[in-house]
Amino acid sequence: MAGFRDSDKALFPIKNITGVLQLFRHQLENAREPDLALLSIVAGIIESKLTSRSAAALQLCEPIEPNSLPVLEIHDVQVLYEKFHGIMKSNVEPNKSNSPATRDLVKRVSDVIWNSLTRSYYKDKAHLQSLYSYLTGSKLDCFGVAFAVVAGCQALGYNDVHLALSEDHAWVVFGEHGTETAEVTWHGKGNEDKRGQEIGKGVSSRSWLYVNNKPVVCTRNMEVAALVSAINPSLNATHDAYEVSLLQQELLWLLYDLGHLKKYPMAIGNLGDLEEISPKEGKVPCKTLFEEAITSARTYYNNQHVYPYTYQGGYFYRNKMYKEAFESWANASDVIRLYNYSRDDEEIYKEFLEIANELIPHIMKVESSGFSASSILKKPECFANLLRFYDGICQWEEGSATPVLHIGWAKPLVNTISKFDSDVRAQVNIICDKLEEEKLSKKNGTYFNNNNYASLNQTNLKEKDLTNFHPSIEALTAACSEKILNPEY
Numbered sequence: 001m002a003g004f005r006d007s008d009k010a011l012f013p014i015k016n017i018t019g020v021l022q023l024f025r026h027q028l029e030n031a032r033e034p035d036l037a038l039l040s041i042v043a044g045i046i047e048s049k050l051t052s053r054s055a056a057a058l059q060l061c062e063p064i065e066p067n068s069l070p071v072l073e074i075h076d077v078q079v080l081y082e083k084f085h086g087i088m089k090s091n092v093e094p095n096k097s098n099s100p101a102t103r104d105l106v107k108r109v110s111d112v113i114w115n116s117l118t119r120s121y122y123k124d125k126a127h128l129q130s131l132y133s134y135l136t137g138s139k140l141d142c143f144g145v146a147f148a149v150v151a152g153c154q155a156l157g158y159n160d161v162h163l164a165l166s167e168d169h170a171w172v173v174f175g176e177h178g179t180e181t182a183e184v185t186w187h188g189k190g191n192e193d194k195r196g197q198e199i200g201k202g203v204s205s206r207s208w209l210y211v212n213n214k215p216v217v218c219t220r221n222m223e224v225a226a227l228v229s230a231i232n233p234s235l236n237a238t239h240d241a242y243e244v245s246l247l248q249q250e251l252l253w254l255l256y257d258l259g260h261l262k263k264y265p266m267a268i269g270n271l272g273d274l275e276e277i278s279p280k281e282g283k284v285p286c287k288t289l290f291e292e293a294i295t296s297a298r299t300y301y302n303n304q305h306v307y308p309y310t311y312q313g314g315y316f317y318r319n320k321m322y323k324e325a326f327e328s329w330a331n332a333s334d335v336i337r338l339y340n341y342s343r344d345d346e347e348i349y350k351e352f353l354e355i356a357n358e359l360i361p362h363i364m365k366v367e368s369s370g371f372s373a374s375s376i377l378k379k380p381e382c383f384a385n386l387l388r389f390y391d392g393i394c395q396w397e398e399g400s401a402t403p404v405l406h407i408g409w410a411k412p413l414v415n416t417i418s419k420f421d422s423d424v425r426a427q428v429n430i431i432c433d434k435l436e437e438e439k440l441s442k443k444n445g446t447y448f449n450n451n452n453y454a455s456l457n458q459t460n461l462k463e464k465d466l467t468n469f470h471p472s473i474e475a476l477t478a479a480c481s482e483k484i485l486n487p488e489y
């Protein structure tokens, strides 16, 4: 059993970030498993004290001295810890026989959390993720409910119940082999919750939301990484509380160094974002972290996650490495093409929409103003990666009940493609399937060389990298070449 031990209590009162690190390290390094309720309450108290309105006001008039925190007394933590255990044990039978949890038990714990939440509140607000928010404000966000259920099961002695995470949803796994699954929280707006049901057997199983059943299934240590990732340093829409984001960065390094982020791509990406803002001495650079997140997703999740590539693409974009950004986004698109778009996938739809209709057009604008030979508009591999990016989105739409593309996508798309001159485009040879080949070779001369390889500037892209492009992309590139060849087109 976990628990608030004397050795933990000896670390209080906690006055600074080092003290918090010692408590987390003590919880993570000792034989028994870390106590999720204790750590979530501690992280929540600190976040709340440093991001509340009073904290903001305080910051303005007398900036508190660097790295210091409001003093964290053991009493503040203990009251809330006992309250959480009280709620759980007065509503649910603790696990006396040390047996695996049942679906009824999991649903029961989810109901206790669910029924104790404030009737109606703004679910997307910040700082609603921790047990501090639950115990002092009876408010939790979607992730917070799932986390509270796992922490509640731990408090009751059900150590087989663990958090399962996709890129935009959370549920639990449980049972003797950890293979049972159950919804315990809601997802998105206006959707009926499916709490108690097992995960995606139906059409939703092909949606990105359930990552083709390759979720991050957490250990207790990875559940600590999830609560640390969920720390939210925002003071308001434009500012972060410096001490909170420093604490989050130090805690993520602690978890990284202990090896608990190896199978958690988004947590590595979160650390990469923090490192880009303020790099820590003697640590791997953020560029490497973004690569490690991708390797983790490829190794453990069959490359079915999108965010590792958009973390990396965002980094390249912010640092004006546009050729590399196109490659990351094309790789992200190669992931999404395998899914069917469903109404639950709004978050990733917005991600691709922003890349296609904001970020890429911005790059084309700044690139086409200059005439440098090194411009990406002269690089066939940039054109190829853009086509791969758009083609993945087209294929994502294919076979989906819900359409992805609409006229709003077309203008920026054509605008972007037509920025590349025909001599650059001609260097991109596209492999098509037999049928397409007949059609294409008749209409527009050679689009491919006879050894059926795609060659960009004589650097061969191996066949496996090139899939058959969606007909609409073919049509667009053909249209562009027509337009270039016959201006009145």
Ligand SMILES: FC(F)c1nnc(N2CCN(c3ncnc4sc(CC(F)(F)F)cc34)CC2)s1
Residues within 6 Å of the ligand: 142, 143, 165, 166, 167, 168, 169, 170, 226, 229, 230, 266, 267, 270, 307, 308, 309, 310, 311, 312, 314
């Ligand atoms: F790809 C980049 F643009 C991204 N930048 N921030 C991204 N986030 C921020 C952090 N984040 C996460 N970071 C760690 N763990 C998790 S578990 C989860 C799904 C849910 F909230 F549990 F429902 C989300 C998430 C979601 C993705 S992606």
